[in-house]
Amino acid sequence: MMKRIYADYAASTPLCEPAIQAIGQAISYYGNPSEAHAEGRNARSLLHTAKQQVADAIGAKPDEIYFTSGGTEADNWALRGIAESRKKKGKHIITSSIEHHAVLNTAVSLEKMGYQVTYLPVNRCGQVNPDDVRTALRSDTILISVMTANNEVGTIQPIEEIGEIAYQAGVPFHTDAVQAIGHIPIRVHQLPVDLLSISAHKFGGPKGIGALYIQKETASIAPLLFGGAQEAGHRAGTENILGITAMGAAVQWAIQNIASTDQLQRMTRYLTDGILEIPGATLTGHPDHRIPGTASFLFQGVEGASLVALLDREGLAASSRAACSRHTLGASHVLRAMGYQELQAIGALRLSLGWGNTMADIPIIVHAVKEAVHELRAP
Numbered sequence: 001m002m003k004r005i006y007a008d009y010a011a012s013t014p015l016c017e018p019a020i021q022a023i024g025q026a027i028s029y030y031g032n033p034s035e036a037h038a039e040g041r042n043a044r045s046l047l048h049t050a051k052q053q054v055a056d057a058i059g060a061k062p063d064e065i066y067f068t069s070g071g072t073e074a075d076n077w078a079l080r081g082i083a084e085s086r087k088k089k090g091k092h093i094i095t096s097s098i099e100h101h102a103v104l105n106t107a108v109s110l111e112k113m114g115y116q117v118t119y120l121p122v123n124r125c126g127q128v129n130p131d132d133v134r135t136a137l138r139s140d141t142i143l144i145s146v147m148t149a150n151n152e153v154g155t156i157q158p159i160e161e162i163g164e165i166a167y168q169a170g171v172p173f174h175t176d177a178v179q180a181i182g183h184i185p186i187r188v189h190q191l192p193v194d195l196l197s198i199s200a201h202k203f204g205g206p207k208g209i210g211a212l213y214i215q216k217e218t219a220s221i222a223p224l225l226f227g228g229a230q231e232a233g234h235r236a237g238t239e240n241i242l243g244i245t246a247m248g249a250a251v252q253w254a255i256q257n258i259a260s261t262d263q264l265q266r267m268t269r270y271l272t273d274g275i276l277e278i279p280g281a282t283l284t285g286h287p288d289h290r291i292p293g294t295a296s297f298l299f300q301g302v303e304g305a306s307l308v309a310l311l312d313r314e315g316l317a318a319s320s321r322a323a324c325s326r327h328t329l330g331a332s333h334v335l336r337a338m339g340y341q342e343l344q345a346i347g348a349l350r351l352s353l354g355w356g357n358t359m360a361d362i363p364i365i366v367h368a369v370k371e372a373v374h375e376l377r378a379p
């Protein structure tokens with residue numbers, strides 16, 4: 001390959017142009033947004049604008065958006081905050097076995113504190129069955145948390161149905177929408193969703209900034225961080241004005257560009273058809289209910305990490321699984337939960353396309369993967 005091709009948008013994205021411009025402007029707004037002077041007020045006005053932009057992007061009200069240090073903090077806060085504030089009501093939480101580790105490891109930490117967690121199974125396509133949610137409900141269930149779209153295989157969950165079950169049972173519903181915002185339309189007030197996690201670096205914003213949407217009527221949620229009275233007393237810490245401003249600009253841009261997901265879908269289909277020509281290749285995840293740019297594959301007899309390393313040498317940035325799982329050896333928990341054997345589940349290659357890719361990239365990517373698989377299979 002002559003030039004490098006980036007096909008790892010599900011791990012992180014480049015900054016989009018509006019985010020770069022927003023950072024450039026925000027650099028001179030150095031005041032502390034909690035202060036009463038003009039410098040503070042100026043910084044505060046950026047904060048308010050960004051809150052409005054994020055709220056508009058998901059159909060929420062600005063005072064339902066709380067900025068966090070990213071998707072991980074938003075997930076931790078949703079689980080720990082509800083667990084703490086509802087502990088007198090019960091100590092049972094329902095989640096799925098294919099969540100991001102920001103949810104799974106928080107659930108494990110809560111188990112160590114005496115909470116009980118039901119990890120719902122998924123089918124071969126990586127989808128939770130809403131009937132399983134209904135069956136798992138108990139009188140002491142205090143939270144249901146099921147992600148909107150999976151980061152490894154791209155499968156979209158039936159969150160309307162799951163949210164409806166939660167609503168009928170009077171149990172708050174949290175969804176990790178980190179992989180969904182900016183990729184599929186989400187209007188929180190049309191969904192039975194109480195809490196929703198967002199991360200800016202998945203849609204053209206910077207890393208280290210995200211938000212938790214908390215529906216206004218949701219029973220109070222305990223804070224995760226203690227300190228000052230920022231974010232209406234719910235999330236302490238001087239606000240990351242640069243990140244927040246860039247996140248607001250990026251989400252507005254991403255939502256406007258959702259219209260171009262048709263093109264992304266066409267590119268992903270073209271890519272998938274090409275990759276599936278490789279003997280022993282399988283597409284994982286749901287064939288239709290999936291994030292437009294993400295496609296994950298297994299190749300018989302090939303180890304995913306070696307494939308990614310070889311492709312990187314050839315100029316293609318791809319991933320074998322979630323970026324944060326890369327440091328944990330072993331098969332993907334997502335593929336294992338989907339019923340793949342340990343040996344199969346170490347062979348994953350995730351290709352995730354974005355706005356920087358063109359149709360011309362696809363034959364180059366397909367060719368590189370074909371060659372690399374061939375080389376790794378050679379005796």
Ligand code: PLP
Pocket residue numbers: 010011069070071072073075100102147149150151176178179199200201208209210322323324
């Ligand atoms: N949830 C999902 C589904 C993700 O894909 C990620 C990041 O990969 C996170 C949470 C964590 O977000 P952040 O990197 O902003 O902490």
